[in-house]
Structures are given as structure tokens and as C-alpha cells.
Amino acid sequence: MTETPAAPDDRGRLSSLARLWPFARPYRGLVALTFVGALLATLTQLAIPLITQDVVDGPIADGDRAGLVPLLALALAFGIAEAALFFLRRWAMNISSLQIERDLRDTLYQRLQRLPVAFHEGWSSGQLLSRATSDVSTIRRFVGFGAVFLVVNLITCAVVGVLLLVTYWPLGVAVLVTTLPLTWYGLRWEKRYNTQSRLVQDEQGELATDVEEAVQGIRVVKSLGRSGLVFGRYDRKAQRLRDLQLDKVRTLALIWCLFEFHPQITLAVILVGGSLAVGSGALTVGGLVGFVTLFTVLLWPILSLGFLLAQAQETASACDRIGELLDAPLTVTDAPGVRPQAVGTPARLRFEHVGFRFPGAGDPVLADVDLDVAPGETVALVGATGSGKTTMTALVARLFDVTAGRVTLDGHDVRDLPLVQLRTVVATAFEEATLFSMSVRENVALGRPDATDDEVAEALRVAQADFVHDLPWGLDTRIGEQGLSLSGGQRQRLALARAVLGRPSVLVLDDPLSALDVHTEALVERALREVLAETTALVVAHRASTVMLADRVALLEHGRITAVGRHSDLLAEVPAYRALLSSESELAGLTGLAGPELSEAGSR
Numbered sequence: 001m002t003e004t005p006a007a008p009d010d011r012g013r014l015s016s017l018a019r020l021w022p023f024a025r026p027y028r029g030l031v032a033l034t035f036v037g038a039l040l041a042t043l044t045q046l047a048i049p050l051i052t053q054d055v056v057d058g059p060i061a062d063g064d065r066a067g068l069v070p071l072l073a074l075a076l077a078f079g080i081a082e083a084a085l086f087f088l089r090r091w092a093m094n095i096s097s098l099q100i101e102r103d104l105r106d107t108l109y110q111r112l113q114r115l116p117v118a119f120h121e122g123w124s125s126g127q128l129l130s131r132a133t134s135d136v137s138t139i140r141r142f143v144g145f146g147a148v149f150l151v152v153n154l155i156t157c158a159v160v161g162v163l164l165l166v167t168y169w170p171l172g173v174a175v176l177v178t179t180l181p182l183t184w185y186g187l188r189w190e191k192r193y194n195t196q197s198r199l200v201q202d203e204q205g206e207l208a209t210d211v212e213e214a215v216q217g218i219r220v221v222k223s224l225g226r227s228g229l230v231f232g233r234y235d236r237k238a239q240r241l242r243d244l245q246l247d248k249v250r251t252l253a254l255i256w257c258l259f260e261f262h263p264q265i266t267l268a269v270i271l272v273g274g275s276l277a278v279g280s281g282a283l284t285v286g287g288l289v290g291f292v293t294l295f296t297v298l299l300w301p302i303l304s305l306g307f308l309l310a311q312a313q314e315t316a317s318a319c320d321r322i323g324e325l326l327d328a329p330l331t332v333t334d335a336p337g338v339r340p341q342a343v344g345t346p347a348r349l350r351f352e353h354v355g356f357r358f359p360g361a362g363d364p365v366l367a368d369v370d371l372d373v374a375p376g377e378t379v380a381l382v383g384a385t386g387s388g389k390t391t392m393t394a395l396v397a398r399l400f401d402v403t404a405g406r407v408t409l410d411g412h413d414v415r416d417l418p419l420v421q422l423r424t425v426v427a428t429a430f431e432e433a434t435l436f437s438m439s440v441r442e443n444v445a446l447g448r449p450d451a452t453d454d455e456v457a458e459a460l461r462v463a464q465a466d467f468v469h470d471l472p473w474g475l476d477t478r479i480g481e482q483g484l485s486l487s488g489g490q491r492q493r494l495a496l497a498r499a500v501l502g503r504p505s506v507l508v509l510d511d512p513l514s515a516l517d518v519h520t521e522a523l524v525e526r527a528l529r530e531v532l533a534e535t536t537a538l539v540v541a542h543r544a545s546t547v548m549l550a551d552r553v554a555l556l557e558h559g560r561i562t563a564v565g566r567h568s569d570l571l572a573e574v575p576a577y578r579a580l581l582s583s584e585s586e587l588a589g590l591t592g593l594a595g596p597e598l599s600e601a602g603s604r
């Protein structure tokens with residue numbers, strides 16, 4: 001898997017954040033309630049300084065105790081209203097942000113499922129993982145907190161600014177002027193912090209890849225005694241992440257420093273200017289108290305601005321990173337208007353002048369491949385390693401799309417079948433048997449969840465996977481992540497059972513018996529013959545014993561089919577084929593065991 005480069009792009013931060021709108025739209029009522037609740041709560045807060053001003057200049061200045069009561073009752077009413085609005089805001093905000101997070105997670109997961117295999121081969125799993133986990137959480141935190149307060153605090157700043165100007169405009173202008181350098185620095189800071197956020201997020205993805213690979217490959221690492229080497233690589237990346245985070249912290253500290261320092265300077269200006277104004281009679285004492293109290297209301301919005309801008313930056317980067325997945329083209333997808341086609345069981349499988357080149361690769365892996373597999377026939381694909389066998393099998397179920405020619409099932413181009421239908425009629429078993437953290441039954445019936453118990457039992461019998469009945473809970477035993485608690489051969493047999501379940505129209509087997517011992521392989525092959533008799537099959541074979549399953553053999557050399565025929569004919573007439581299987585033949589000659597089988601296969 002290749003690494004995904006850290007690429008902070010120059011798209012507008014706002015347009016990055018705007019990507020969230022489609023996810024927020026279904027909950028716009030709740031989102032609106034959040035904003036309205038937060039705004040009203042803040043405006044209610046603003047009433048307190050104004051009431052304080054009236055209290056100081058009115059009842060206190062006049063010694064009118066009775067006049068205090070209505071004003072204090074008003075302040076109490078505003079306090080209660082603020083508390084109620086606070087509750088409303090938190091309730092609406094948490095529901096909407098959690099819903100949006102869930103929808104985003106689902107969309108991302110579905111997208112990852114739909115993206116073509118070629119896409120997944122180009123991305124490291126850690127990068128995908130960090131997008132699906134930490135980036136989604138970053139977005140939820142912003143939607144559930146930052147976005148609301150960024151807007152509400154900006155509105156608060158504007159409203160308080162106007163109130164300050166109305167209370168005593170010369171002092172109001174002084175306060176506003178002192179915010180100008182702050183705004184200027186905030187804008188410059190934003191760019192730097194954005195780049196750093198993106199680098200940190202990408203590096204986290206790299207680190208996640210390393211952890212995942214180390215866990216997946218723990219046996220290899222341990223057996224080679226390379227824990228130190230692997231740790232060294234990880235540690236270097238961890239250090240780089242720490243350095244990048246420290247850069248980010250420095251940038252953040254600077255802005256925090258400024259946002260903390262600025263209000264103190266402004267407060268000093270207010271107190272000096274305000275005292276002079278009160279002395280000259282231009283401002284009442286109540287006016288000055290109200291002015292200072294109003295300014296204290298402004299403190300949190302100003303102080304939080306740095307933090308909220310940082311959160312907005314991180315969220316914009318998270319949106320961009322997730323956008324890279326959501327925008328990646330779905331190259332293997334249903335063409336518009338495709339309809340299910342009649343495909344028989346077994347079906348005729350044809351490769352017609354098929355060519356295939358991996359995206360971005362120079363030479364094609366397959367060129368002008370022609371192969372006709374009759375209904376019910378089994379054809380073995382034999383070729384040197386790297387000759388293109390796996391690639392050829394992957395074209396049948398459209399794990400990749402051909403780049404030239406076509407693959408057909410009963411005369412229908414596989415691209416003209418809905419993917420759901422295609423992947424129901426074609427079943428594939430890979431050499432790498434991947435099992436999921438599910439029960440044995442769920443793993444086997446993954447492609448056909450409607451399979452009956454009898455069908456599952458039959459598939460397990462064909463794959464000689466009866467060992468599952470000895471597991472602690474039989475078919476309900478949950479097998480570990482990737483089936484690690486099973487042996488390689490056991491996993492392969494379960495994967496084979498999954499492929500043969502439900503008797504598909506076309507069975508594609510990519511060397512699925514490679515991990516089996518000779519005895520088990522013979523048993524599986526015997527049972528597999530029953531299945532192969534009823535289906536069309538393309539079987540990648542490295543060993544003569546697997547070739548025995550086939551009616552005909554196709555020899556693949558450097559991406560081209562150079563010979564097709566019966567095993568015995570190819571063995572006699574094609575030196576390249578003989579060379580490929582020679583060690584097997586020699587072994588057969590030596591043991592005298594496989595010899596009759598070889599000739600028997602040749603006469604099929």
C-alpha cells in the first residue's frame with residue numbers, strides 16, 4: 001500500500017466547511033434551535049450590564065430602595081431565561097451533532113465499500129482509519145460546539161460593539177480600534193495553523209497504518225526478531241508527529257497569548273478613559289459600570305475566538321481529508337439503466353480480446369486474452385508467478401474493469417449486469433482467506449445470508465470444514481479478527497465453503513487449496529469435483545494436483561494465453577508448460593503416486 005501524501009490544499013476554508021451542509025440539512029430545525037437558543041442566551045446576558053447601569057444611576061444614586069425591586073426582579077427573570085435557553089441549546093446541539101456524526105460515519109463507510117479495489121490499493125489503511133475515526137470526531141466537536149459559538153460570539157461582538165458605542169462612543173471607538181491588530185494577526189495565523197493541522201492529521205494516519213501493520217504482521221515481526229526495527233520506524237514517526245504537534249502548539253500558544261493579553265490592555269484603556277469621562281461629566285458612574293460590565297461580557301467571545309478559529313481550521317482540514325474519499329471516483333459501478341440479465345447456472349464465461357493495465361502502470365498486465373469456458377467446464381489457469389493469473393480472475397466479478405476487450409457471461413458483458421447480480425452469480429475464493437469477526441455461520445453465509453442450514457452444512461462438507469462442529473459453540477462460534485484463532489488451512493476451507501455455498505453460476509478459485517496438507521487437499525478436491533460438475537469454474541493452479549480438477553488448462557505467459565488444451569496434451573507438446581509443472585511431474589515419477597492421476601486427468 002502506498003502512502004498518501006500530506007497535501008494541504010488552498011481551497012477556501014468556508015467551502016471546505018460548507019461540505020457539511022448536506023449532512024446538517026436533515027437536522028436544520030435542531031441546528032436552527034441551537035443557534036437561536038445560544039443567541040438568545042447571550043443577548044439575555046447582555047441585559048444584565050444595562051440593568052446594572054440603571055440600578056447605579058437610578059435607585060442607588062437616588063437612594064430609592066423601592067425602585068430596586070423591579071430592576072432586581074427583571075435581572076432575576078433574565079437569569080432564569082438564560083438558564084432555560086442554555087438547557088435548550090445544549091439539548092438541541094447534542095442531538096443534532098450526534099446525528100450528523102452518525103450520518104457522516106455511515107456515508108463514509110458506504111463510500112469505502114463502494115470505492116473500487118484499485119482505490120484501496122493506493123491508500124494506506126491507517127489513512128482511511130484516521131479519516132473514519134478522528135476526523136469524523138473532530139467534525140462532531142465543531143458541529144456540536146465550535147460552529148455555534150463561532151457564529152454566536154461574532155454576533156455578540158457586533159452587538160456589544162454597538163452597545164459600547166451607544167453608551168459612550170469615544171470609549172467604544174477606542175475598544176474597537178484595539179481589536180484591529182487582533183483581527184489582522186488572526187487572519188495571518190489562520191493560514192499557518194491550517195497547514196500544520198493538516199500535516200498533523202496526515203501523520204496520525206501514517207502512525208495508525210504502522211500500528212495496524214504491526215498488529216496484522218505480529219507473527220512475521222516476532223519470528224524475524226525485528227521488533228526493535230519495527231519499533232524504531234514507529235518511534236521515528238511518533239517523534240515526527242510530536243514535532244508537528246509542538247509546531248501546532250507554538251502557533252496556538254501565540255494566538256492564545258494575544259487573545260489573553262488584548263482584553264487586559266483594552267480594560268486599562270477603558271478604566272483610564274472612563275474615569276476621565278466620569279470626571280468631566282461626559283459619562284455617569286452607572287454608565288462606566290455598565291460599560292465595564294458589557295466589556296466583561298465581551299471577554300469570553302474574544303478569548304474563545306482563537307480556540308474556535310483553531311477548531312474551525314481543524315474541521316476544515318478534516319472535511320478536506322474526508323472529501324478526498326467522498327470525491328474519489330467510483331470507477332467500477334453500475335452503468336445507467338443496467339437491468340438484470342438471464343444468466344444460467346452454469347454459465348458460459350468468455351474473455352474476448354481482454355487487456356488490462358493497472359492505473360498509472362506502464363505495461364499492460366494482460367493483453368489480447370481470449371478464453372472460452374463452456375457451461376459446466378472447469379479451466380485451470382497456469383502460469384509463472386506474476387504472469388497475471390490473479391488479475392485475470394479479478395476481472396470476472398469486476399474487482400477491476402478490463403481496459404480493453406470484454407468479459408461475458410452467457411454473452412452479456414459483465415459491465416451490463418448490475419453489480420449485485422454479477423456478484424451473486426459469480427463466487428470467488430482467494431488464496432488469502434479473509435474471515436471477519438463474526439460467527440462461523442455468518443462468515444460462510446456472507447455472500448448469501450438467506451442460505452439454509454442445510455446449504456451451509458453442504459458447503460462446509462464440500463470444503464472439508466467439518467472441524468467447525470468441534471469448535472466450542474459449533475457454527476455459532478465467533479472466530480477472532482481475521483480468523484486468527486484458526487489455522488491457515490482451516491481459514492482457507494471456510495473461505496472455500498463461502499464460495500461454493502449456493503452453487504454459483506461461475507466459480508473463481510484463486511489457488512484456494514495452497515495452505516492444505518496433501519491429505520486434506522485430496523479430500524477437498526474429491527468433494528469439490530461434485531460442485532465443479534455443476535458450475536463453470538476458473539481455477540488458478542500452481543500444483544499439478546489442482547490442475548487435476550480441470551477439464552482444460554490455459555497457460556498464461558507474460559499476460560498472454562499461449563496455449564489451451566488438456567493437461568496431458570500440454571504436458572506433451574508445450575515445453576513451457578512442462579517446465580512449470582516439471583517438479584510436480586518429477587515428484588509424481590519418484591513417488592509413483594501422482595503418475596496415474598496425471599494420466600487420468602489427461603484423459604478426462
Ligand SMILES: Nc1ncnc2c1ncn2[C@@H]1O[C@H](COP(=O)(O)OP(=O)(O)OP(=O)(O)O)[C@@H](O)[C@H]1O
Pocket residue numbers: 121358359361365383384385386387388389390391392
Ligand atoms: N495494484 C497493482 N498495480 C500495479 N501492478 C500490479 C498490481 N497488482 C499486481 N500488479 C502486477 O501485475 C502482474 C500480475 O500480477 P498477478 O497477481 O495477477 O500475477 P499472478 O500470476 O497471479 O502471480 P502469483 O502466481 O504470484 O500470484 C505482476 O507483475 C504484478 O506485479
